Amino acid sequence: MTGNRPGSWPRQVIVPVFVAVAQALVILGPAMGRGVVITHDMPWSPRPLWTPFVLGLDTPAPRAVPSDAAMVLLGKVLGPSMAQHLVLLSLLVGLALGVVALVSEMAPHVGVVGRCVAGVVAVWNPFVSERLAVGQWVVVLGLAVLPWGLRACLRVLRGKPASYAVCVAIAVAAIGGVNSMLLVSGSMLVLLGLGMAVKPSARIARGIGWALLVSAGGASAWALPALTAADGAGIIGGIDEFAPAADSPMGVVGSLLGGGGFWNAATHPEPRQHILIAACSALLMVVGVVTTVLAVPGRRAAMTGLVVVFAAVLALSVVGAARPVWTEVVNAVPGGGALRDSQKLIAVWVVLGAAGFGIFADRVASRLSSAWRGPVAALLIALPMLLSPQLVWGIGGRLEAVTVPSDIEAGLSRLEQAPPGDVGLLPWSQYRRYEWNEDRVSLTLAPRVIDRVVLFDDSLPLRSGVVPGENLRAAAVSERIAGGASAEAALLDAGVRYVAAELGTGQDVDTTFLRAQGHVVVDEPHLLVVDLGRGSETAEASGAVRAGWAVTIITLIGVLCACAVRGVRSKLPVGLIRSRP
């Protein structure tokens, strides 16, 4: 089971790859159909356009940068539907193979069973389920890149020339923006820093230097505008709302131990309401993390420190007595707002847990008699799937590709021909239940499909209240509505040139009132646009935005060129799994 017989390497590569692809298809099945998946924070644009919103020109703290812009680029090459299919599939396959590669680095002699178990645990867990359920693919990107990044760091700590792999991992994470970078760069820098503290070396110092350089460059597109914003960016609300929450009868800590605990109760998997399921998930991860720490001889202190650092940060947001400190951290530290949704920090726990449980499974199976080995191996591979059965076939219908109605496309094309001017968006809320999307909750598509400045309500409506947005102009409209004005009238007062109303979203819009305010440009079943005939704002990139984008693009191209020079193309995932220390 654990032997590394000559000629056995193909099975150790081919079988995990097959498992990774197969399980990704089982999970994403309906998402692989015709059209695009539009759910919660993944309003995938059917029109690949670099709109002001996509480029971060019209908001003080761009959150979809550079991820949306990168997906637009991919969409222009492959088409939006194929681009999304490729991205979602790559995330899950890359995550599974990344953990397999991490196992290979930590315990090279682990056999096929252990590698498959690691790859299955990496994907079939509450973290992936809850984040995918709300379309947070950039967080899953961070999770998927994390094992590759940790693997690169371990190689650096072991004195191998792996600085290029450190740069590649951070550059890929940079595509996802602040959330994926926080997970990947944060974990890698902590691990390298701890390794440096335990056993300093010039190679580790170089690795840290490169990691800092690529992190800073990759983050510039969103960090520079956010840090230099004169209005709005400093306002951080929702700290209590975004704190981890119990998604099982085991409380917040028990839920986090199992890889769950996302604040959004709408994503909590129903099976985790059973104590048996939740307890087994937590036990699995604990066993996995302990095994991982013990499996890295010579680097136990660094690996233990990595877990402790992230647990300590997470504890600040979970323990009530520490909440004032946590609030201060989120508000006072530059970029602290990215920590607000702190549950994502357990990504490190999930990756180490998955890798460790694979090693644990290998050791268990190798100690059994031949009669028990097969059934127990089957049990260990199937167990993670049975602990997260909701993932099967699109998470209960949440991930399903749909076709955007043709009248919306036609209306948007007509709007493109209209004179310049910004667009006020109704209904006055950024979330929709499009009828043609089977009433799934999703962000509005408008800012991603209208190539103009779109003024929309960027506040976050929750069951517990409303988390304020960051756009002061939108906040002024909301104030007028709160003062008794209708949303239509309040938006007219905002000075926009056009008013666009998305229809068939489950929310009322006074279309009669709007039609009477100006010239109707688009009048389709799902979209009404009225030209109010005014001059209005246009989007212009500030110096910080231009500089940020330039630095990020140069950084990513630089890493790409460096990889090409080193001939990394021959070390695609299959090669990385095969490689030995």
Add this chain to the structure above:
Amino acid sequence: MMSALAATVTGVVLALFAVVGGVSAISPTPNAPAASENVVVYDAP
């Protein structure tokens, strides 16, 4: 004999988790819209 016993034990455990988890997983309707809503709530059940 041992092989049969091992397979039976494994099957029972798998079946237990499959029943508990599977029934739960297919029971809810995701994102069912509320009867009436002026604003779509992000964390609506």
